[in-house]
Amino acid sequence: MEGMYAFCVGLLTACGIFLILRGRSFSVVVGLTLLSYAVNLFLFASGRLKLNAAAVLGESEQYSDPLPQALVLTAIVIGFAMTAFAVILAMRARADLGSDHVDGALAPPSRDAAPKNGGSR
Amino acid sequence: MQHLSIFPILIPLFFGVIMLLPPVSRQLKAQRICSVIAGFCVFVAAILLFTQVSSQGVIVYALGGWQPPFGIALVADPLSVLMVSVTAFLAFAVILYSVAGQDKGGAYFHPLLMFQVMGINGAFMTGDIFNLFVFFEILLIASYALLIHAGGKQKTQAAMHYVILNLVGSSLFLFGLGILYGTLGTLNMADMAIKVGSLQGETATLAKTGALLLLVVFGLKAAMLPMHFWLPKTYASATAPVAALFAIMTKVGIYSIFRVYTVIFGEQAGELANIATPWLWPMALLTIAIGSIGVIASPSIRILSANLVIVSSGSLLVCAAINSIESTAAALYYLVHSTLASAGLFLLADLISRQRGKAEDRFVHSRLMKQPKLLGFGFAISALALIGMPPLSGFVGKIMILQATQSIAETLWIWPLLLIGSLVTLVAFSRAGTTLFWRHNGNEVDEAEIAKPAEILAVGLLLLASPLLVIFGGSMAEFTLHAANYLHDIQRSAYDLLPGVTR
Amino acid sequence: MNALIWLPFLPLLGSLVPLFAARFSRTTCAFMTAILPAITLLLVLSHAGEIFNGSLFQASIPWIPSMGLELAFRLDGLALLFSILILGIGLLVILYARYYLSATDSIGKFYAYLILFMFAMLGVVLSDNLIQIWFFWELTSISSFLLISFWGHKTEARKGARMALTVTGAGGLALLAGLLILGDTVGSYSLQIVLYSGDLIKSSASYPVIVVLILLGAFTKSAQFPFHFWLPNAMAAPTPVSAYLHSATMVKAGIFLMARFYPALANTDLWFLIVSLTGLATFLVGAYIALFQHDLKGLLANSTISHLGLITLLLGMGTDLAAVAAIFHIINHAIFKASLFMAAGIIDHESGSRDMRQLNGLWKYMPYTATLAMVASASMAGVPLLNGFLSKEMFFTETLHQASLGSLSWFIPVLATLGGVLAVAYSTRFIHDVFFNGEPINLPKTPHEPPRYMRVPVEILVALCLIVGIFPSMVVGDLLFAAASATLNGLVPVYSLAIWHGFTFPLLMSVIALIGGLLVYKNRSHLFKFQSQFPASDPKLVFEGIVQSITAKANRFISLTENGSLQRYIFFTLVLAVIMTASSLMKLNTTAGQRAEIPLDALSITCAVLLCLAALATVVCHRSRMMALITLSVVGLIVSLAFAKFSAPDLALTQLSVEVVTIILLILALFFLPQKTPKESSPRRVVRDLGLASFAGGIVGTICYALMTRPLDTISTFFTANSKTGGGGTNIVNVILVDFRGFDTLGEITVLGIAALGIYKLIARMRLYMPSTDDHGRPWSKDKHPILLSVISQSLLPLALLVSAYIFLRGHNMPGGGFIAGLITSVAIIQQYVAHGVEWIKTRIKLDYQVMIGMGIGISTLSGLGSWAFGQPFLKTWFDYFYLPVIGKFELASAMIFDLGVFLTVVGATMLILANLGQLTTSERLTQQEQE
Amino acid sequence: MLILTITAVAVCICIALILNLWRLFKGPSLPDRILALDTMYINAIALILLYGMYMGSALYFEAALLIAMLGFVSTAAICKYLLRGDIIE
Amino acid sequence: MKLLPMPFHSLLLFSVWLLLNNSISAGHIVLALFFALSIPWLISDMHEKHPRIKKPWLAVRYSFMVIKDIITANLEVALLIIGPVKKLTPGFVAIPINLDSDLGITVLASTVSLTPGTVSAEVSEDKAWLYIHTLHLEDEVALIDLIKQRYEAPIKEIFQC
Amino acid sequence: MPLFLEIIICVLLVIGGGFLLLGSFGLARLPDIYTRLHSPTKASTLGITGVLLASMLLQSHLQGFLSIKEFLITLFLLITAPVAANMLAKTALHYRIKPLEKTQNTHLMKPMRSRSQPAKPSDDNAPKA
Ligand code: NA
Numbered sequence A: 001m002e003g004m005y006a007f008c009v010g011l012l013t014a015c016g017i018f019l020i021l022r023g024r025s026f027s028v029v030v031g032l033t034l035l036s037y038a039v040n041l042f043l044f045a046s047g048r049l050k051l052n053a054a055a056v057l058g059e060s061e062q063y064s065d066p067l068p069q070a071l072v073l074t075a076i077v078i079g080f081a082m083t084a085f086a087v088i089l090a091m092r093a094r095a096d097l098g099s100d101h102v103d104g105a106l107a108p109p110s111r112d113a114a115p116k117n118g119g120s121r
Numbered sequence B: 001m002q003h004l005s006i007f008p009i010l011i012p013l014f015f016g017v018i019m020l021l022p023p024v025s026r027q028l029k030a031q032r033i034c035s036v037i038a039g040f041c042v043f044v045a046a047i048l049l050f051t052q053v054s055s056q057g058v059i060v061y062a063l064g065g066w067q068p069p070f071g072i073a074l075v076a077d078p079l080s081v082l083m084v085s086v087t088a089f090l091a092f093a094v095i096l097y098s099v100a101g102q103d104k105g106g107a108y109f110h111p112l113l114m115f116q117v118m119g120i121n122g123a124f125m126t127g128d129i130f131n132l133f134v135f136f137e138i139l140l141i142a143s144y145a146l147l148i149h150a151g152g153k154q155k156t157q158a159a160m161h162y163v164i165l166n167l168v169g170s171s172l173f174l175f176g177l178g179i180l181y182g183t184l185g186t187l188n189m190a191d192m193a194i195k196v197g198s199l200q201g202e203t204a205t206l207a208k209t210g211a212l213l214l215l216v217v218f219g220l221k222a223a224m225l226p227m228h229f230w231l232p233k234t235y236a237s238a239t240a241p242v243a244a245l246f247a248i249m250t251k252v253g254i255y256s257i258f259r260v261y262t263v264i265f266g267e268q269a270g271e272l273a274n275i276a277t278p279w280l281w282p283m284a285l286l287t288i289a290i291g292s293i294g295v296i297a298s299p300s301i302r303i304l305s306a307n308l309v310i311v312s313s314g315s316l317l318v319c320a321a322i323n324s325i326e327s328t329a330a331a332l333y334y335l336v337h338s339t340l341a342s343a344g345l346f347l348l349a350d351l352i353s354r355q356r357g358k359a360e361d362r363f364v365h366s367r368l369m370k371q372p373k374l375l376g377f378g379f380a381i382s383a384l385a386l387i388g389m390p391p392l393s394g395f396v397g398k399i400m401i402l403q404a405t406q407s408i409a410e411t412l413w414i415w416p417l418l419l420i421g422s423l424v425t426l427v428a429f430s431r432a433g434t435t436l437f438w439r440h441n442g443n444e445v446d447e448a449e450i451a452k453p454a455e456i457l458a459v460g461l462l463l464l465a466s467p468l469l470v471i472f473g474g475s476m477a478e479f480t481l482h483a484a485n486y487l488h489d490i491q492r493s494a495y496d497l498l499p500g501v502t503r
Numbered sequence C: 001m002n003a004l005i006w007l008p009f010l011p012l013l014g015s016l017v018p019l020f021a022a023r024f025s026r027t028t029c030a031f032m033t034a035i036l037p038a039i040t041l042l043l044v045l046s047h048a049g050e051i052f053n054g055s056l057f058q059a060s061i062p063w064i065p066s067m068g069l070e071l072a073f074r075l076d077g078l079a080l081l082f083s084i085l086i087l088g089i090g091l092l093v094i095l096y097a098r099y100y101l102s103a104t105d106s107i108g109k110f111y112a113y114l115i116l117f118m119f120a121m122l123g124v125v126l127s128d129n130l131i132q133i134w135f136f137w138e139l140t141s142i143s144s145f146l147l148i149s150f151w152g153h154k155t156e157a158r159k160g161a162r163m164a165l166t167v168t169g170a171g172g173l174a175l176l177a178g179l180l181i182l183g184d185t186v187g188s189y190s191l192q193i194v195l196y197s198g199d200l201i202k203s204s205a206s207y208p209v210i211v212v213l214i215l216l217g218a219f220t221k222s223a224q225f226p227f228h229f230w231l232p233n234a235m236a237a238p239t240p241v242s243a244y245l246h247s248a249t250m251v252k253a254g255i256f257l258m259a260r261f262y263p264a265l266a267n268t269d270l271w272f273l274i275v276s277l278t279g280l281a282t283f284l285v286g287a288y289i290a291l292f293q294h295d296l297k298g299l300l301a302n303s304t305i306s307h308l309g310l311i312t313l314l315l316g317m318g319t320d321l322a323a324v325a326a327i328f329h330i331i332n333h334a335i336f337k338a339s340l341f342m343a344a345g346i347i348d349h350e351s352g353s354r355d356m357r358q359l360n361g362l363w364k365y366m367p368y369t370a371t372l373a374m375v376a377s378a379s380m381a382g383v384p385l386l387n388g389f390l391s392k393e394m395f396f397t398e399t400l401h402q403a404s405l406g407s408l409s410w411f412i413p414v415l416a417t418l419g420g421v422l423a424v425a426y427s428t429r430f431i432h433d434v435f436f437n438g439e440p441i442n443l444p445k446t447p448h449e450p451p452r453y454m455r456v457p458v459e460i461l462v463a464l465c466l467i468v469g470i471f472p473s474m475v476v477g478d479l480l481f482a483a484a485s486a487t488l489n490g491l492v493p494v495y496s497l498a499i500w501h502g503f504t505f506p507l508l509m510s511v512i513a514l515i516g517g518l519l520v521y522k523n524r525s526h527l528f529k530f531q532s533q534f535p536a537s538d539p540k541l542v543f544e545g546i547v548q549s550i551t552a553k554a555n556r557f558i559s560l561t562e563n564g565s566l567q568r569y570i571f572f573t574l575v576l577a578v579i580m581t582a583s584s585l586m587k588l589n590t591t592a593g594q595r596a597e598i599p600l601d602a603l604s605i606t607c608a609v610l611l612c613l614a615a616l617a618t619v620v621c622h623r624s625r626m627m628a629l630i631t632l633s634v635v636g637l638i639v640s641l642a643f644a645k646f647s648a649p650d651l652a653l654t655q656l657s658v659e660v661v662t663i664i665l666l667i668l669a670l671f672f673l674p675q676k677t678p679k680e681s682s683p684r685r686v687v688r689d690l691g692l693a694s695f696a697g698g699i700v701g702t703i704c705y706a707l708m709t710r711p712l713d714t715i716s717t718f719f720t721a722n723s724k725t726g727g728g729g730t731n732i733v734n735v736i737l738v739d740f741r742g743f744d745t746l747g748e749i750t751v752l753g754i755a756a757l758g759i760y761k762l763i764a765r766m767r768l769y770m771p772s773t774d775d776h777g778r779p780w781s782k783d784k785h786p787i788l789l790s791v792i793s794q795s796l797l798p799l800a801l802l803v804s805a806y807i808f809l810r811g812h813n814m815p816g817g818g819f820i821a822g823l824i825t826s827v828a829i830i831q832q833y834v835a836h837g838v839e840w841i842k843t844r845i846k847l848d849y850q851v852m853i854g855m856g857i858g859i860s861t862l863s864g865l866g867s868w869a870f871g872q873p874f875l876k877t878w879f880d881y882f883y884l885p886v887i888g889k890f891e892l893a894s895a896m897i898f899d900l901g902v903f904l905t906v907v908g909a910t911m912l913i914l915a916n917l918g919q920l921t922t923s924e925r926l927t928q929q930e931q932e
Numbered sequence D: 001m002l003i004l005t006i007t008a009v010a011v012c013i014c015i016a017l018i019l020n021l022w023r024l025f026k027g028p029s030l031p032d033r034i035l036a037l038d039t040m041y042i043n044a045i046a047l048i049l050l051y052g053m054y055m056g057s058a059l060y061f062e063a064a065l066l067i068a069m070l071g072f073v074s075t076a077a078i079c080k081y082l083l084r085g086d087i088i089e
Numbered sequence E: 001m002k003l004l005p006m007p008f009h010s011l012l013l014f015s016v017w018l019l020l021n022n023s024i025s026a027g028h029i030v031l032a033l034f035f036a037l038s039i040p041w042l043i044s045d046m047h048e049k050h051p052r053i054k055k056p057w058l059a060v061r062y063s064f065m066v067i068k069d070i071i072t073a074n075l076e077v078a079l080l081i082i083g084p085v086k087k088l089t090p091g092f093v094a095i096p097i098n099l100d101s102d103l104g105i106t107v108l109a110s111t112v113s114l115t116p117g118t119v120s121a122e123v124s125e126d127k128a129w130l131y132i133h134t135l136h137l138e139d140e141v142a143l144i145d146l147i148k149q150r151y152e153a154p155i156k157e158i159f160q161c
Numbered sequence F: 001m002p003l004f005l006e007i008i009i010c011v012l013l014v015i016g017g018g019f020l021l022l023g024s025f026g027l028a029r030l031p032d033i034y035t036r037l038h039s040p041t042k043a044s045t046l047g048i049t050g051v052l053l054a055s056m057l058l059q060s061h062l063q064g065f066l067s068i069k070e071f072l073i074t075l076f077l078l079i080t081a082p083v084a085a086n087m088l089a090k091t092a093l094h095y096r097i098k099p100l101e102k103t104q105n106t107h108l109m110k111p112m113r114s115r116s117q118p119a120k121p122s123d124d125n126a127p128k129a
């Protein structure tokens, strides 16, 4: 089971990273979401997998490690907040920059536009 | 005073919340008053904490009454109180500056500022590595929101890059944390420091992987090459007080590197001792180099100061790479200096840019400034400080770093880079200063905005820090040495930080 | 501590005086400015007697001990000599500048800079600490920059100042490095110790490095070849500055440095070779260039270079007598060159030009000034009875005693004589070409004598030329001896300051120089013609060109690397992460550990296949965005199932609810984004990214597997043991969240709250692209609120709220909690928004979501603060069991309040985000539809 | 017998899930895919309940309840999006 | 403000709470009462006025009938699904309806969707027609009649609309 | 566990599993979106009800008291499934997805899209406006 689990985590990571490397904000957000699934599963797995061992006193004979679960919960919430911000930022970028490309459709940065002599005289 | 350790976190949180609730939330004026009061309180708390730690030693504050390593503990040690004090001072200046009018142009400026300060202070104070992650996220999300304050295309684009890169960074952080928890089984940094020494063989190898992942994350925050790309645009496009506050943000990354790679993976980490050093060396040196190249290529003050932030990051990373008590002490001094000086320059850039019309802060011919003497004086001060020329604090930091090199090889790598970096900065600043202040068409325009008293006070405070750091350089250097000693000798005091663990 | 400490600081205070005195008349200002330097001079002189008797004054206070920096001063012969020069000539310059500067120049600022420089220079010569020397050294560079660029509106002033600062700054950095190594070698940064550690230093391996670095500092400051080019360009400064800095004091700092470290560093072959050859080259080059200058100040500047070279050469000769001669020439050169600069300034001031092609026959107009200038010039040429002659004689004498070039040693006296010839030639030119040689040509003003008191400083200096020249030992004998003694560590050789030594070889050389110089001057037209064949190169242009080409290269490099492509930045970050982790993972020999694995089952395999296929489909279909969203939902669903399967019901619940909110958010955003992604990655790019992604995925998978198959000993047993007894709950995960690690949760809801605030900021004033059709060009359906959906949503709301309350209340003991409950409530409310629209809701719900966030975080914080009342740390929870007659036993816990805060924050944040985003279009869309 | 039945039913659901995924990929139209997703939610509920029965644990009920509630919300939202573009108006 | 703005919902909430907690202890009854009163009170603004169930007994009978129909419908549909696709005779049907309330229409549409081989696809804007899709359309008129009599009529009676 | 209870549970489970499979089978097999809609809406809903009943019985037995909270899920699904089907049908109509060739009364699709009165069959052939 562990091997399959690890394979899935790796695959999710790979898919997430591939999408993050695309140029469009939506793909990036989807990629980040996939990556955060992978992260959550990974962090969860750091407490090792156990079956029928929910960390609720009296409900199981043995308990899985509750700490990574709590960490993943925190990570999920934070991930949600971050994703939400990124999504709206992507909208804003589309509105402001006229493109949903993560680099926008701006003119090249002013550094290039500056006169070659750098203005020293 | 037993709760003093948590004040630097709770005060901004409390005031941030107050500002979200009516009646304060309805009026900008009330928010400003709140903000200034909060800034002042945080500063006072930080100073009190500083003196308390200086006199009584390290304070461990076990949140929820759960003894570390089981609960989260705040650790007020010399390093963290130093960082918190710098943050508090910087934040106070930034608040002063922003209440003069930069807080307009968008909602929630002051609450966000509070949360940002809370996040930064929390990151410095916490003794728990997952809690460090949480505070990283607080300061990051607040910085995202502050970055887009007052809007504009440049900001949106910069934010896009900044946010996404940091989201990737956060994912890596969690991977790293997962590995470390999966091998060490604990989250308290002192406990990790103890447990890491007994790791052996393949578990140690796995832990090393996690530790190196964290280095990438901290490096990203600290703008370590090749992860520095986000910085110039982000800092240059942010509203002045925000950019000034950001000056401490890269330092959070630096701080974390010192914290993690001297305390946990330091000398006494057994198989994992000093694992970051071989990676830090090349990247730190290249960071200085690329920062210096950026400095010379900078077309405006803001980008110049952003590139200087990269250079200072590189210098600090070099200190981390040297990995000795002296280098850490040097780094801490340099960190305080460079944070305040570059923050001052960011604010100054705004004042200058507002008086130069379309030229803004670019190094081109422009109209005459309204207050050339005042601004010129300020500019000269921050330039001297940042170049590292006497009589201002930069030279002390620089010399301390130079003195901290140990082997000939280190000297041969570091000295030329640092010194040439200084020269490049000197050239850049002399070009900048002469162009900004002397190359004008003589026209004065009436509508140009005069620097307001609060703004001048804020800049003045930040710039004043530099000479003070020199005049009181002796005690300052002594303190940083003390902090560095503590950091490098953590194994001896680790059990004091862990009341819940018996030897 | 004694008065010595105050010596340099009096001028520092003094630099503030003119800023205040500027409001008075210029004379008053000058007078007030002069007071403190004058007092300082008196103080210095008051020490003179004892120093002549061999005393040494020292004073120090600690400053930054860990760095080796202390505030340490020493007043010995050398320092005394230089202090007198700095203060004495400084006072004369103050007087001179009073008349030189025009009414439009800010005299207060000028004096302030000038006195600041005086402070810095005094600091250099009085320092008794290596780092402190450098400290003041750099201050001289800065104040010199300010003075050169005093007329900052002039291009040449800015450029000249920048160049001077760059060159001397670079030298300063070299000097710093040298001094640090020196201090490290000696083991102390105290000059006193260093001066007596000559043998140790010279025998150490780092000696060559030290010498080269320190000399770099000295040579750049003292304008030695090949760093001499900055000095002529610094002539853009007002003439008083040139007289003071660029002849008498600052340029001598390099010389001072060599003299200062003479005991510690000199008298080795390396020293001799570098110093003497550099000096010789500078001596000749400066003299040669000086001859061809048309600018009066240019001539003087280059002659200064030449004379500095001469002194350097003397210091490099390695004999004690040469050192004495060097020091003597320092004095003499300072005197005559300062007076010459002042004279040149007068000429410029009163005739409006410095161009020797225009300036002719001024004798008629200003005979008195001309006389003064002629005397000083003669001293520069080395005419007997003037001070210049004396030291030049000593110089010639020393050149004859050189043997270190072996059989080629005769080169030195010959070249020295050649230099002398050139010196006489340019000195003659200074006199003849300006005061005689026909009539003035096109002068802006009719020249006349300057104001009375403007001449006084020149008069004093010229008088000194004569007095020293005639009564050398009486006037400067003691001073010279003391200075030489300091330079030579007390081992002063026997020397004579007489004017007449009989018919000696040096005298012959002087005669040759005088006659040769006159002849050269007479036939100068040939030389000028010869020189005009070479293209004139302006060092300023060359320097600026270099700086600009470096800037351009840097620009190119930066725009090449920071090309604004986020994909590249992420790529680099990930590549670094991959390299770092891979390098470590390669040492992991066996992936699988000893921990027993859970056997596979069909259900899990099916789910895994589903997950993988859905994830891959998300990648494959990512250009069709809706499709990607659907497959993403599948992935999310399976992930929650996985959490459920592996004993994490809380996680499953959270993941499910977050999933839905995320999907809704993405759908909301998708409306404003293009529906499809264009295909824009090149196949190569895709392959590259696929490679990186799979590599990274492989690494993550490997680590994950390696971790899971190894046993782990964690701190979690503590939580299991204390959850009920210490935290009052049976759901350990929840107890960790609200109690053991409640601080994390407080941070987490703060993040959520901040995110909502930030999103609110983002949404404000957003300009939107609202598609009027979908991506297939179909107009949108007209049915805003389908009837079935509206009715059913309304009925579901109370049920959903009840479920939410249920999940909330059981959280402490069973899977659930404030966060999940908050999300369920939010989803239920959003469902109403979807079903009924914003307008409908607006009239019915009046919740201020921002306040809700504030309340939420506030309540959580306050619940944590409550413990302070009981002297407990923040977030210390409290719980107890109670008994009521009808209801029975029940539990109350402060963690519930904390969780309530979580609940409120989640609802507030989620709604602030979604409702605001939803509202965005509403008003605009209404108007849009009216038009349809 | 119970365990056997549960296993058999689980296999049924596995097949069902795969059929759902097949439809989801095949389409051909978006409503087809959404329908497949919606069906998948229902099958997931069954799966969770079966797991709870298999483990003899009641801890998984809430997860099933949540899927039932939230699955509908997301189906409705996606449909609304396809119909109107803007789901909250 | 009425004490019980939505009595039916209050009853539902009360029983659902006890259902969720699997308990009829005094504490849970108190809580159930609390939620049964407070939630309707909280959201009463959100609720549009719908006709009440005027004939509860009929409603119960109707429910049982629908459940029975669901089961039979499912068997029918099962056969259709398994059977050859060629045999399918799908079709759209427009059913004139005469219900005044949205709730009534919703209940009818839902019932139609859950029972014999039909799915409600659309309600006309004037709420006079219910469009359905059926898997097996043989006699359009008979189908319309069936739906109107078997489902619409009782609903109309239950809600009196 | 008493045998009769076990048998009842198993039967319910088998029914549930069968219908769930059937629903998904129909989803995969049926030829157009409109026919496919029927399959999960009815079969899967019934199937899940079967599983829920089984779960209810088993959990009641295991916990020792009547556990009928599974009813809540059934309730939810019965309420929401028709609405989901309705929304999907609307979407399909909006997307003008062609029904199976032999579908009768396709002329109704146009009024359905515009939510107007049903039109006569002849209108369907009229040129589009
Ligand atoms: Na909307």
Ligand code: NA
Pocket: E111, E112, E113, E114, E115, E116, E117, E118, E119, E120
């Ligand atoms: Na039906």
